[in-house]
Amino acid sequence: MAKKKEVTVEERLRALYDLQLIDSRIDEIRNVRGELPLEVRDLEDEVAGLNTRLEKLELSLDAVNNDISDKKNLIEEAKALIKKYAEQQENVRNNREFNSLSKEIEFQELEIELAEKHIKEFKAQIEQKKEVIAETKGRCKERETHLKHKQGELNAILAETEKEEKALIKKSEEYKNSIEERLVSAYTRIRTNVKNGLAVVPIERGAAGGSYFTIPPQVQVEIAARKKIITDEHSGRILVDPALADEQREKMEKLFAKL
DSSP states (O other): OOOOOOOOHHHHHHHHHHHHHHHHHHHHHHHHHTTHHHHHHHHHHHHHHHHHHHHHHHHHHHHHHHHHHHHHHHHHHHHHHHHHHHHHHTTOSSHHHHHHHHHHHHHHHHHHHHHHHHHHHHHHHHHHHHHHHHHHHHHHHHHHHHHHHHHHHHHHHHHHHHHHHHHHHHHHHHHHHHSOHHHHHHHHHHHHHSGGGOOEEEEETTEETTOOSBOOHHHHHHHHHTSSOOBOTTTOOEEEOHHHHHHHHHHHHHHHHHO
């Protein structure tokens, strides 16, 4: 049985930097989308909320119209009673009956007066509600137009990048599976905790990429030797030498061009 080839530190460093380049490319794609998905979701929620408000306003408008109908019916009933009582007054036998019917007529007249007052108030409510409905419809239309525009932007970006992003995510998983688990865990932890998701960085002008802290010359020599995995004492990032970084960047750019 052939002995399994042992992976060197240099090979691990190259694989880790390749993984970093893939994940950074995924980050770039997602940054292009930026806040668009959230904006679209917020606009969808806003439009849904405005439509719900419109439904409630329409229902309340119907309720007020029903109230007006009820009051008009009450007025017709009161008028019918007034007519009835007036006819009865013509056939009364004494003043007590006449006065009793007069009170009934007076009561129905007050009912008519009150109903007409309520109808007037209801009509004022209707005008107010119509104004709010018109304003809400205008707002809803404006937000729907904005939503359509933002959805178009998002769909265009997705159409351009979705295929590449899926291919890159698959590649990222493939690279993670080819690297020993403890290194992937360390990489993921560092990537989560540092700015821009950069867990593996090359030395640039004597410092770790993105850092202003100079790395001692002896440590730089050790990094260039590629005999052990060295991390930046300030940021915790895994460090690679510039030559290795350039070689892997060139290799990965060719890979990205094929996706």
